[in-house]
Amino acid sequence: MKIAVIGTGYVGLVTGTCFADSGNNVTCIDINEKKIEGLKQGEIPIYEPGLAELVEHNAEAGRLVFTTNTAEGVKDADVVYLAVGTPQGDDGSADLSAMWSVVKAIAPHIREDAVVVTKSTVPVGTNAKIFGMLKELTGRECDVASNPEFLKEGAAIEDFMKPDRVVVGVRRPEVADVLQQLYQPFLRTEKPFISMSPESAEMTKYVANALLATKISFINEMANLCEKMGGDINDVRRGIGHDSRIGFAFLFPGVGYGGSCFPKDVRALTAMSADHGCEPTMLRAVDEVNERQKSVFNDKLEEHFGGNLKGKTIGIWGLAFKPRTDDIREAPALVLINWLLEKGATVKAHDPEAIENVEAELGDKITYCDRRMEAIEGVDALVIMTDWKDYHSPDFAEMYQLMKSPVVFDGRNLYEPERMKRRGYKYYSIGRPMVQ
Numbered sequence: 001m002k003i004a005v006i007g008t009g010y011v012g013l014v015t016g017t018c019f020a021d022s023g024n025n026v027t028c029i030d031i032n033e034k035k036i037e038g039l040k041q042g043e044i045p046i047y048e049p050g051l052a053e054l055v056e057h058n059a060e061a062g063r064l065v066f067t068t069n070t071a072e073g074v075k076d077a078d079v080v081y082l083a084v085g086t087p088q089g090d091d092g093s094a095d096l097s098a099m100w101s102v103v104k105a106i107a108p109h110i111r112e113d114a115v116v117v118t119k120s121t122v123p124v125g126t127n128a129k130i131f132g133m134l135k136e137l138t139g140r141e142c143d144v145a146s147n148p149e150f151l152k153e154g155a156a157i158e159d160f161m162k163p164d165r166v167v168v169g170v171r172r173p174e175v176a177d178v179l180q181q182l183y184q185p186f187l188r189t190e191k192p193f194i195s196m197s198p199e200s201a202e203m204t205k206y207v208a209n210a211l212l213a214t215k216i217s218f219i220n221e222m223a224n225l226c227e228k229m230g231g232d233i234n235d236v237r238r239g240i241g242h243d244s245r246i247g248f249a250f251l252f253p254g255v256g257y258g259g260s261c262f263p264k265d266v267r268a269l270t271a272m273s274a275d276h277g278c279e280p281t282m283l284r285a286v287d288e289v290n291e292r293q294k295s296v297f298n299d300k301l302e303e304h305f306g307g308n309l310k311g312k313t314i315g316i317w318g319l320a321f322k323p324r325t326d327d328i329r330e331a332p333a334l335v336l337i338n339w340l341l342e343k344g345a346t347v348k349a350h351d352p353e354a355i356e357n358v359e360a361e362l363g364d365k366i367t368y369c370d371r372r373m374e375a376i377e378g379v380d381a382l383v384i385m386t387d388w389k390d391y392h393s394p395d396f397a398e399m400y401q402l403m404k405s406p407v408v409f410d411g412r413n414l415y416e417p418e419r420m421k422r423r424g425y426k427y428y429s430i431g432r433p434m435v436q
């Protein structure tokens, strides 16, 4: 098939590349000229494992091309995917301005029989609005489908190529057939292709993200409670996870969820609920718990340093909102860094991939370290904010020598409290009792 993908960000680039990899001819379109020029030269604008090789392979095969010319890019396409950003607006609801401008831009150029598909996460009712807009702009009833994306950053290719399920929202079964053909190469096992109304598909995406975010806020609240009452959340997690009704997924406590999806999608669903006269009690609580969790170490740091962080040097391991990405949108590490700077501390930070993005935001307010051990040299404490594999098994003896004081605040529960004590460290973690 001939496919156009508009918006060449995390989702658009992965979608376009994976569809090209399964033999389709794909044109990826973006308004960002620098991004498109770079992609034409083989430069990948984001860090996503496996993506560079796949882009190169399919571009070389002539199946994947990049352009800023929307009219040219969509004119022959059987399927036009819309994958532009839908960030959080000022009132918490999704900002759809990029989506509306793309719909206006494609209307005069799409084929009469083209299927337009929303890949972006959009509020319930957006599909119907796009249908209405295209009808007004083209004078005909275009097929508009909804096909929400469930990939996770850092595992995007794997998630796209081996989805747990594919969800499509359509008004005509023939449109579902077109999309099923497109996904057939990725659904060769028993994974389902689920067709429903566009409204249900749009809602499915928000409900999935809100439920996953709820699990994280729930376990974080329980972790904080454990700590106060003397339990160990790691044991509790094991104790509940073997119950097949509960399971283990997304029940790792930490410093709160970040990223470009959970925070904004929980807030967008909150705004949608409020707009429709429903009280989104749970959604508000999920967000509130998460915002608080990003500062879970503040009190402990203050207490540890006798209420005064001025002049202290804090090392940070992990800046990205999660491992295997350079994405720092809503990253808990940024919240911590800004607080530390306010308190007069000095910050040295390491991250395998996200330093460039943090530098663009914070400039020379902190020191950036290329090596993890450089970030702990002479520090009064180390705080671990992202569970990159690089931090799982460091040389604790070397660390002990390098740090001014052997104090670790572990926001991802990477180490065992007993062992850390034996190694001579003062070790703070999430939801586990301190071993004195």
Ligand SMILES: NC(=O)c1ccc[n+]([C@@H]2O[C@H](COP(=O)([O-])OP(=O)(O)OC[C@H]3O[C@@H](n4cnc5c(N)ncnc54)[C@H](O)[C@@H]3O)[C@@H](O)[C@H]2O)c1
Residues within 6 Å of the ligand: 006, 007, 008, 009, 010, 011, 012, 029, 030, 031, 032, 035, 083, 084, 085, 086, 098, 101, 102, 119, 120, 121, 122, 149, 150, 151, 152, 153, 260, 261
């Ligand atoms: N990032 C994820 O892991 C993920 C996963 C599933 C769903 N989503 C959803 O997918 C959508 C895209 O997210 P993303 O992370 O890829 O965003 P992104 O910010 O990385 O990329 C969006 C791209 O759209 C481009 N764009 C904006 N306006 C445009 C226009 N008028 N014409 C052409 N291009 C335009 C931007 O230049 C940018 O390159 C969002 O709705 C998001 O919620 C994201």
Ligand SMILES: O=c1ccn([C@@H]2O[C@H](COP(=O)(O)OP(=O)(O)O[C@H]3O[C@H](CO)[C@@H](O)[C@H](O)[C@H]3O)[C@@H](O)[C@H]2O)c(=O)[nH]1
Residues within 6 Å of the ligand: 121, 149, 150, 151, 152, 153, 154, 209, 212, 216, 249, 250, 251, 252, 253, 254, 255, 256, 257, 258, 259, 260, 261, 262, 321, 322
């Ligand atoms: O047990 C867990 C699991 C995750 N997290 C945190 O939750 C955030 C989000 O992680 P993850 O879901 O792995 O990454 P995303 O790339 O944001 O993916 C989510 O958001 C995407 C965009 O909508 C969806 O497509 C995915 O299905 C959904 O998992 C990160 O800060 C993680 O550190 C935890 O704290 N504990």
